[in-house]
Amino acid sequence: MTSLTTRVGMLAAGLAVGGLLAAGPAMAKVEGDTIVFGAAVSFTGKYSTNGKHTKNGYDLAAKRLNDMGGIEVAGKRYNVKIQYYDDESTPARNAQLAERLINQDGIKFILGPYGSGPTKGMAPIIEKYKIPMVEANGASRSLFNKGYRYLFAVLSTSEQYLAEAINLAAKLSAAEGRRVQDLKVAIAVENDPFSQDIRAGVIDDAKRWGMRVVIDDKLPKELNDMTATLTKVKAVKPDVLVVSGHSKGAALAIRQVHEMKVDVPMLAITHCEAADVIGKFGAAADYTLCATQWDETMSYRDGWFGSAGDYAKTFQAAYGYVPPYQAAESSAAVLVWADALKRAGTFDTEAVRDALAQTDMQTFYGNIKFDETGKNIAKPMVLRQIQNGKLVPVAPVEFAAKKTIFPRPMWSER
Amino acid sequence: MSRTAALYGAVGVAALLAPLVFPAFQTQLAFLWVMVLFALTWDVMGGQMGYNSFGNVFYLGLGMYVTAVVQRDLYFDVEEYAHVAGAVGTLSAGEYLTGLALGLALAGVAAVLAAAVLGSGILGLRGHYFAICTLGLGIAAGEIAGGIDYIGAGSGLVTPVFPDALGRRGMFFYYLFFALAVATFFTLRWLYAGRFGLAINAIRDDEDKAEAMGIHTTRYKTVAWCVSAFFLGIAGGGVGNLVGFIDPTDVAFAGATFGVWMVLMAILGGKGTLWGPVIGAVIFHVTQELFWTYLFGWQRVALGALIIVIVVFFPQGILGWVRQRWPERFGHRVDEEARAPGGGA
Numbered sequence: 088m089t090s091l092t093t094r095v096g097m098l099a100a101g102l103a104v105g106g107l108l109a110a111g112p113a114m115a116k117v118e119g120d121t122i123v124f125g126a127a128v129s130f131t132g133k134y135s136t137n138g139k140h141t142k143n144g145y146d147l148a149a150k151r152l153n154d155m156g157g158i159e160v161a162g163k164r165y166n167v168k169i170q171y172y173d174d175e176s177t178p179a180r181n182a183q184l185a186e187r188l189i190n191q192d193g194i195k196f197i198l199g200p201y202g203s204g205p206t207k208g209m210a211p212i213i214e215k216y217k218i219p220m221v222e223a224n225g226a227s228r229s230l231f232n233k234g235y236r237y238l239f240a241v242l243s244t245s246e247q248y249l250a251e252a253i254n255l256a257a258k259l260s261a262a263e264g265r266r267v268q269d270l271k272v273a274i275a276v277e278n279d280p281f282s283q284d285i286r287a288g289v290i291d292d293a294k295r296w297g298m299r300v301v302i303d304d305k306l307p308k309e310l311n312d313m314t315a316t317l318t319k320v321k322a323v324k325p326d327v328l329v330v331s332g333h334s335k336g337a338a339l340a341i342r343q344v345h346e347m348k349v350d351v352p353m354l355a356i357t358h359c360e361a362a363d364v365i366g367k368f369g370a371a372a373d374y375t376l377c378a379t380q381w382d383e384t385m386s387y388r389d390g391w392f393g394s395a396g397d398y399a400k401t402f403q404a405a406y407g408y409v410p411p412y413q414a415a416e417s418s419a420a421v422l423v424w425a426d427a428l429k430r431a432g433t434f435d436t437e438a439v440r441d442a443l444a445q446t447d448m449q450t451f452y453g454n455i456k457f458d459e460t461g462k463n464i465a466k467p468m469v470l471r472q473i474q475n476g477k478l479v480p481v482a483p484v485e486f487a488a489k490k491t492i493f494p495r496p497m498w499s500e501r
Numbered sequence: 502m503s504r505t506a507a508l509y510g511a512v513g514v515a516a517l518l519a520p521l522v523f524p525a526f527q528t529q530l531a532f533l534w535v536m537v538l539f540a541l542t543w544d545v546m547g548g549q550m551g552y553n554s555f556g557n558v559f560y561l562g563l564g565m566y567v568t569a570v571v572q573r574d575l576y577f578d579v580e581e582y583a584h585v586a587g588a589v590g591t592l593s594a595g596e597y598l599t600g601l602a603l604g605l606a607l608a609g610v611a612a613v614l615a616a617a618v619l620g621s622g623i624l625g626l627r628g629h630y631f632a633i634c635t636l637g638l639g640i641a642a643g644e645i646a647g648g649i650d651y652i653g654a655g656s657g658l659v660t661p662v663f664p665d666a667l668g669r670r671g672m673f674f675y676y677l678f679f680a681l682a683v684a685t686f687f688t689l690r691w692l693y694a695g696r697f698g699l700a701i702n703a704i705r706d707d708e709d710k711a712e713a714m715g716i717h718t719t720r721y722k723t724v725a726w727c728v729s730a731f732f733l734g735i736a737g738g739g740v741g742n743l744v745g746f747i748d749p750t751d752v753a754f755a756g757a758t759f760g761v762w763m764v765l766m767a768i769l770g771g772k773g774t775l776w777g778p779v780i781g782a783v784i785f786h787v788t789q790e791l792f793w794t795y796l797f798g799w800q801r802v803a804l805g806a807l808i809i810v811i812v813v814f815f816p817q818g819i820l821g822w823v824r825q826r827w828p829e830r831f832g833h834r835v836d837e838e839a840r841a842p843g844g845g846a
Contacts, residue, residue, distance in 0.1 A: 130798055173797065178657075179752045179759075182744045183528055186671060190525035204748050207659060211745035215663055215670050229656060234591070278647045278655030280748075305648065305655060308750055 116195035117434055122158060122165045124149075124424065125172075125188035126198040127209065132176025133308070134201050136334050137361055137413050141201045141224055143406050144417025145169055151391055151401070151418075158425045161432045167421070174200050178208030185212035194218075195436050196428075198420055201413070202333075203227030203245065203280040210238050219440045221423050223416040227280040228287075231460040238461045239443050241419045241452065245281050246288030247468045248378040249329050252355035253292040255376070255470065255482050256327045259493045273302035273325035273351070275316040275340075277332035282306075285331045285357065301325050310335045317349050326494075327353045334362035345371035345498075352494030355470070360411035365476055374495040375473045380412040381452050382469050382480050384488060389450045391422055398451040419452035513683075520675045527671025529790060531743060534678035536786045538736040539759065540766035540778030541685050545729040547764060548772030549693065550722065551705030552624075556635030558760035559619075559642045560612040560730040562753030564737025566646065567611045568604030569658050569747055575600045576661075579651065594666035605738040612734025613727045620723035627708065636756070643754035657748040660741055674743045681739070685732045690775055692728065701725050705773070769811050771818025780819055 116123060126145060129138030149167040157164040170192055174180045181200055188194045189212070197213055199206055199222020206225025210233070213220045219237045226245035230238065257267045272293045276282035286303070293300055301323050304316045310332045320328055328351045330340040337358040344354060345368065359365070359377035383399035392398040398418070402410035423446055428434075431442035447456045453466035470482040472491055481491040520527045539561075546552045573582055576596055592600070623634050647655045663670045692698055700721045703711035712718045741747045754760075762785065770781020788807060792800040815822045823830075 131801060171797070172793070173800065175801075177751045177755070177758065178746045178748050179744050179755060182746070183532060186528040190528070190671075204657065204746070204751060207657065207746040207748075208744060208752075211659070211662055212670075227656070229659070233659060233662070278749075280656040283654065283656045307644065 116193055117165065118168075120157070120163070120165050121168050122160075122196065122428070122434075123192075123194055124167065124169045124196050124198050124421075125192060125194035126169055127172045127174040127181055127184035127188065127200050127205070129176040129201050129205065130171075130173040133335070134176040134205070134333065137224070137358075138176070138201045140361060140411050140413040141417045142171065143402070144223070144410070144414035144419075145198055145421055147402055147405055147414070148391070148418035148421035150405075152421065152425055155391065158428050160428050160434065167425075169198065170194060174205050174208075176202070176205070178204045181205045181208030182212050185209045189213070189216050189218050195434065196424060196439070197221075198417075198424075199223055199225055199240075203230065203284070206230060207280060210235055213237050217440075218436060219443055221420045221427075221443065223420040224413060227284050228462075229280065229284070231462045235461060237440055239423070239446070239457050240462050241423055241455050241466075242380050242416045242463060243466055243468045244462055245284035246291070248285050248288065248357055249331065249355050250288040250292040251468055251470045251482050252327065252329065252353065252376050252378070253289055253296065253298070255491060256353050256493070257296045257298070259491060260326070268297040268299075270296070270298045270327065271301045271323065271325040272298050273316075273320050273323070273328045274300060275302065275304040275306055275313055275328070275330050277308060277310055277336055278305040279308060279333075281333070282331040282336070282357075285329070289329050298327075306332055306336065310339055313339055313343055314347065317343055317347050320349055320351060321347070325351060327351070327355065330354070330356045331358075334358045337362035337364055338367060341368045341372050341375060348498040350495070350497045354495065358411075359471075359473065359478065360409065361413055363408075365473060365478070369476065370501070372473050373475065373501075374492055376481070376491070377471045377473065377478060379469050379471055379478075380466075381415045382412075382471060382478070383410075384480060385453070385469070387449055387451055387453050389422065389448075391425075392418070392451045395451045415452050419450045419455065422450050422452075423448070423455055516679055520672050524669075524672075527669065527675050528743070529786075531671055531675040531678050533783065533786050534675070534682040535736060535740055535743075536762070536766060536782035537682045537779050538678065538685055538732060539763040540770065540782040541682070541689060542729040542733040542736070543763040544767045544772055544774075544778040545689065545701075545725050548767055548774070548778070549698065549705065550701040550725050552627075552722065553632045553764070554635045554726075554729075555632055555756070555760060555764065556638035557729060557733055557763055558639045558754055558756050559635075560616065560733040561737035561740065561759060562639075562642055562646065562749075562755075563612055563615055564605075564608035564734035565741030565747050565753045566652050566658070567608040567734070568601070568738030569660050569741050570652060571604035571607055572597075572600035572661050572742075573658070575603070591662050592664055594664045597661060597664050597667065600661065601738075601742065605735050608734045608738035609731045612730040612737075616727040616730035617723060620726040621719070624719055624722040624726065639754050639756040639760055643750040643756070646749035646753060652749075653747070655749065657746055657752070658741075659746050663742070670743075674739060677739050678736070681732065681735060686775075686779070688728070688732075693775060697721070697724070702773075765808060765811075768818055769815070771820030771822075771824075774818075774820050777818050777820040784819070 128141050129135055153166045157166045172184045197220035201224040203225045206222055214235050214237050221239045223241050226242050228244040228246050261267055274286055276286045302319050337356050340356050341364045355376040357378045364372040383395045385395045388394040399410055426448050427442040431439045455463050456465040458464045469480055471478040472481045479489045481487050519530055543557050546554045626634055652658055700716050704718055744752055747753050766781040766785045767778045771777030792803045796803045
């Protein structure tokens with residue numbers, strides 16, 4: 088090896104160290120009268136739509152807290168600021184960004200990323216550094232069986248998302264005098280942690296009712312086509328079709344079920360609002376059942392945003408669109424931080440962690456109380472049906488404004 | 502030569518001290534060595550032998566899964582690890598190290614076996630056909646891994662939590678990857694200096710002629726891929742643990758990120774040279790981190806612009822450009838000079 092190449096190598100090494108040093112704007116957890124939260128959210132990549140909802144939710148809550156004088160900790164009021172990074176929708180990035188937030192930016196309070204995969208990438212790191220994270224968009228149940236102590240989730244776990252649809256189908260069919268055991272279920276879900284959990288929940292409930300799962304398809308992550316599954320649906324005529332694949336999957340299901348005129352008595356999907364299926368497909372989206380973490384007609388309220396409906400109005404005024412639940416739960420995560428920091432009365436991460444664990448509060452988003460694994464056990468999932476272009480809560484019955492239209496009218500009769 | 506040794510020493514000392522001097526950057530620095538490993542192992546095939554592989558990420562993912570599965574199956578029940586609610590318990594330092602060491606060793610073995618089997622089939626292809634075939638390899642592997650429940654399928658696989666007793670996680674992995682990168686570098690240096698290096702360079706320059714000269718080209722090509730796969734497989738086992746969560750398509754067989762970066766870094770630094778991939782990896786990693794921080798939201802655009810600049814202005818890579826610019830600096834050794842015009846080809 089010649090000396091020049093070695094010298095170029097040395098230069099590069101020097102550059103590396105210098106560059107990495109420059110790569111981190113120094114920032115403390117609390118600067119003067121500002122508390123800095125850290126978040127690595129998907130601004131680019133396949134989760135970018137939901138990443139935006141997540142950021143808007145965080146920002147709206149931060150702004151509301153600041154407008155109301157900030158968070159009170161030990162008698163002093165602090166403003167809220169959020170340091171963002173882009174995880175590019177890949178969990179490989181989240182581990183690095185978690186370290187960056189904690190080590191380089193000195194952040195002690197973390198807000199979660201969007202999606203179960205990215206959250207899984209982040210959780211082991213925050214656990215390692217004993218830095219608490221309140222997350223609002225990582226619903227996979229496998230996040231909550233690793234014994235993580237510093238992970239708190241305000242949302243219902245993903246196996247609950249569409250299980251309620253199975254129960255609803257069972258009850259409605261029984262009311263019609265059909266044998267529940269005769270019902271056939273078709274499942275088409277994306278091959279990612281979130282949707283696979285949804286599948287697990289649906290299968291558990293179908294088994295409980297003695298239903299038969301006739302189609303059980305995995306859809307690729309580059310979700311552009313599900314005609315193969317829908318052709319099977321046309322052939323075997325299941326009573327319930329369950330589809331999950333984040334926003335892309337929702338739009339795809341509605342579009343292709345319509346295009347292929349697939350008649351199925353019940354179609355249940357996730358991410359209706361985030362994908363704006365009503366705006367995109369209009370009447371073609373009617374009668375679809377949509378799982379949601381939150382509905383603006385619910386009776387929850389808090390001292391920051393008021394009622395769920397008030398939150399929806401505030402959000403709409405700020406960002407110009409109806410808040411999907413991804414935004415609502417993100418705002419709720421910030422409120423959980425505000426509540427816990429106030430109760431802790433200190434910035435000591437252990438004390439704050441313990442305060443988080445004891446959270447028992449109501450927000451516009453729902454009740455929040457964590458079990459020992461860190462997941463919220465105080466809030467049910469809601470199922471809404473699109474009726475005449477509107478999302479109407481239909482299950483569970485205590486929130487149900489209207490009855491489910493079941494079975495869906497045939498395409499030929501619409 | 503003694504001057505070279507002194508410079509190697511200086512780089513080594515700097516590298517050894519780096520995580521102690523900059524404790525907040527340990528993970529990024531650890532990833533720096535991962536990038537160096539990516540570029541070095543890719544260059545065995547792509548640079549020295551002229552076989553552009555877009556499927557090396559296959560060995561990375563294979564190593565990740567093998568290591569993680571060994572770590573899991575040694576101490577945990579598979580069903581329980583994946584499903585049962587509640588804590589599954591953490592490992593002691595000894596258990597963790599045993600699992601990791603065994604996992605990494607098996608990852609290397611598995612990658613070599615896979616390369617030997619695949620190589621004997623695929624390496625009959627040349628040029629574009631080989632490139633496209635390897636591209637398919639990485640994509641297929643991701644989809645297949647996403648369908649195997651034993652390794653978590655689409656839900657992915659979480660590696661065991663790093664035990665507190667072993668100190669700082671970033672530091673541990675920094676030295677692991679540093680050691681592996683050094684071992685890879687000197688192994689390749691030794692291989693390139695000998696008959697093996699001459700043979701694979703001959704294959705790059707004219708495969709038919711090389712064969713006519715009596716070189717068992719397919720054997721050399723397969724061995725070259727095995728060498729590349731061995732180090733990449735071990736690196737994969739480490740990366741899986743450093744990331745903490747193995748997703749089949751986004752982390753393990755991540756062709757669009759890791760898979761492309763490998764190629765890019767080697768070309769950036771100057772492929773077909775020993776130091777080129779190292780320099781390319783360092784520059785790529787640092788610019789990428791800088792873009793991520795300072796060009797927030799535009800980092801991919803900036804990275805794309807950087808790639809265009811590299812391809813247009815430094816088609817031979819940085820080292821290739823330096824050699825063309827100051828050939829007298831490289832003129833002392835005949836083989837270096839002979840290699841220079843074709844260095845980036």
